[in-house]
Amino acid sequence: MNTHTRFALAASLLGGLLTTAVHAEDLKVSNAWVREAPPTSAVNAAYMHIANPGATDRTLTGASSPQFETVEIHRTEIVDGMARMLPQKQLVVPAGGSVTLEPNGLHLMLIQAKQPLHAGDHVEIDLHADGGAALKIDAEVRPDREGDMPEGMDHSQHMQHMQH
Numbered sequence: 438m439n440t441h442t443r444f445a446l447a448a449s450l451l452g453g454l455l456t457t458a459v460h461a462e463d464l465k466v467s468n469a470w471v472r473e474a475p476p477t478s479a480v481n482a483a484y485m486h487i488a489n490p491g492a493t494d495r496t497l498t499g500a501s502s503p504q505f506e507t508v509e510i511h512r513t514e515i516v517d518g519m520a521r522m523l524p525q526k527q528l529v530v531p532a533g534g535s536v537t538l539e540p541n542g543l544h545l546m547l548i549q550a551k552q553p554l555h556a557g558d559h560v561e562i563d564l565h566a567d568g569g570a571a572l573k574i575d576a577e578v579r580p581d582r583e584g585d586m587p588e589g590m591d592h593s594q595h596m597q598h599m600q601h
């Protein structure tokens with residue numbers, strides 16, 4: 438490997454690092470919160486607003502948290518009067534647009550807390566984006582609110598009647 442090749446390799450590695458850093462900063466997450474769940478619940482739902490001020494669409498490919506065994510992207514949909522949670526492989530945040538994760542819609546399903554969570558606690562969530570970028574966010578645990586769909590309750594009940 439001659440000096441010129443070495444320089445080219447170093448430049449390309451550096452370019453890759455810079456690209457990743459810029460990508461991670463593209464997405465702006467605000468109002469991130471986790472719904473407090475009953476102590477018997479195996480899951481919590483996380484909500485947030487994700488904006489993409491950049492010029493290219495960004496794709497979230499998944500998420501993780503050091504405080505939970507698994508994190509999945511879910512979408513709650515009403516089909517024939519029944520609410521069901523559908524796992525999503527990815528989530529596209531359009532260029533110049535935003536995506537809102539909120540009760541009765543998109544959410545991150547935090548599965549199997551390693552320690553019990555209470556209102557006021559904080560959860561660290563790592564969003565994984567395309568190109569290997571990662572975005573670390575802090576979500577506050579907030580009390581459950583009446584009238585929301587029970588996404589934070591028993592995960593074994595993927596379908597629930599709307600009538601009750």
Ligand SMILES: [Cu+2]
Nearest residue numbers: 511522546588
């Ligand atoms: Cu879910």
